[in-house]
Amino acid sequence: MGLWQTSKDREKLLKQFVLHHSVTHSDGEKTFVNLVQKTLEQLPYFKESKRIHFAHTDDNRRALIAHYEGVKNKDTIVLINHFDTVGVDDYAEYKNLAFDADKITERFKKNNAYLDPDAIEDLNSSEYLFGRGVMDMKAGLMLHISLIEKAIIEEWDINLILVTVPDEEVGSKGMLAAIEVLKTLKEEKDLNIRLHLNSEPTFQQEGSDTNHYVYSGTIGKIMPAVFVHGLETHVGNALNGISSNYIMSYINQKLEYNTEFIETYKDETTPPLVSLYMRDIKDHYDVQTPFKSVSLYNAFIFNRNAKEVFETFNHIVKEAVDDCTKVLNKQFDTGFYSNELSIPVMTYGELYKKAVHEIGKEKVDTIITRAEEKVTESHMKSVQIVDDLMATMRSMGPAVISFYTPPYYPAANSSDDLEVRLAVAEVIRSASEIGRISEEVRYFNGICDLSYVKYTTNNLSDAMYEENTPSFGRSYAIPFESIREISAPIINIGPIGKDAHKVSERLLKESAFYELPHILESVIKNCYMKNTVE
């Protein structure tokens, strides 16, 4: 009974999804929703009525939102997954087999040169399915569709909303667009969203680890940045200028690995802040000293919001610039340094206001619009805006600007939520029932779209982020207000896999096709359909 209610049928469905490649920004990513729609419409429930909706990104990609409606109940669980995958360059000569789970598994059996010993052992056990997207995360989509079919067959009295999105691996544009459709649906149908359930795969801690993990939160990520504007000079007259690289070296020294950014929650700890990109912006070699440098940082967060991270960041940058000017003032008293040198440190928000004051809002906005058109990558748009604005504000002299570049994934944690506590307990119980040990982890450390469905920041922090992210409200935006509207507790319950984003990406078949359907059904039935917690 049903199309996808046996392990075999679920495996078949997953393989179909994997075969339709959908690497982020590819054409396959654009057409993938057609396959999901066609799949859902094999069920008369979705064919006969308008229960499938689409959300559009600003670059012509679509997310699909499908609504299974409860009989009377307004309680709702949102089932979230992404259908885009990372690229396949790591498969090298087997690139064209990466999306065919059967063929790539067969090929690896003949030549396992790309695999490490643990992957080879898994390959020979025949318990795993290999291929791009099998674990991250088309298995999640397969599971949600199988679950919805079951709800239709048994007429569950609860609302299930499938949200399957593109662009999760790059900028989360799919999820950010889907939020608006979800919000409309919630308002129109007067739904009570009780849970946002993602099914990203669990990341195994080490090779021999056979445990399942349920995540009651997701780690956040934010990208503070610094732009240093020095003063150019000829190398022969070094003291007539000031090298932006020299200033940046002080800043970076103080920021990278700084323990002030490390957060701890129970026994879990965030990795330290590191620079992802640091260079002077000079196109070619010449004897002019570099005078513009930029560094972008990655900060992981558990609890802090944009405002808190930025305050810590700015205070450290100021200290570093102080140290730097002290040394310069002490060492030299000729040329540029004959007057006491001081380098202002300002935020982008302050720079913007100063520029508007000096040259007018219209001119500033034109500079920003043009700057955005010069580059394509989202984070570089912010850098270009600062660069171009500073070029018109040269009279300021040397200065250091701190700002944010996209993306921002707020941290979210539901581990203290009563219903989520019960759901976690039910995952552990239902897993043990079929012989799998499941353990709770508070923060999913893979970064995921759950960051955008539980509102954890505040007005002050949101405003500060908007003001200090140069491209905000232009090429990049986070709909904080809409997130507040659809905000609900979060959980991640997904199948066991290994090596996401690697050539050895693989999915434990037993977990994905047999265990997870049982666990997900148990959680929904026993925690969300039986007891309504008021």
Ligand SMILES: [Zn+2]
């Ligand atoms: Zn993923």
